Amino acid sequence: MNYWLMKSEPHKFSIDDLKTSEEQKTHWDGVRNYQARNFMRDEMAKKDKVLFYHSSCDIPGIAGVAEVCSDEPLDDFTALDKKSNYFDPKSSKEKNRWQMVQIKFKKKFKQVVALQTLKEFPELSEMRLLQKGNRLSIIPVSKDEFEFIVSLSK
DNA sequence: GCCAACGTTGGC
């Protein structure tokens, strides 16, 4: 079992949007970074836990928990859609460069655990999220970090 | 809106 953090801009797709989605599930489409894609394609597995992170908003931080619910990596169909912002001319139906997973809502924190709060705890000082220059939209998290952050939300 | 820290592209 692995643990992850996935970033989303809440004005585009928030934890509430996930909660109210059909079956409380969503495809994580639109990732166009190879490292992030490799995590989804090669390392994420069903039942992995996900911290749902809100970025580029008033209070950036962790808004809740989700879980990987797809059995296999899925081709990202938005790469083939000419009308999509995520269209990739180098991808085709036969050979799509981009894969994604599906995630399912687990819970919404009563209060967002703010980025600012995360920075206060020495327990989390090694978190990749908090390292300088980090821009990845999908980031591995350790079990200890995951559980510590969930405990902060209570 | 600024800007640091990347990642990507493409000419050479």
Place this chain on the structure above:
DNA sequence: GCCAACGTTGGC
């Protein structure tokens, strides 16, 4: 394979 130019991310 190098690297300059450009685009993007995301906190502030």
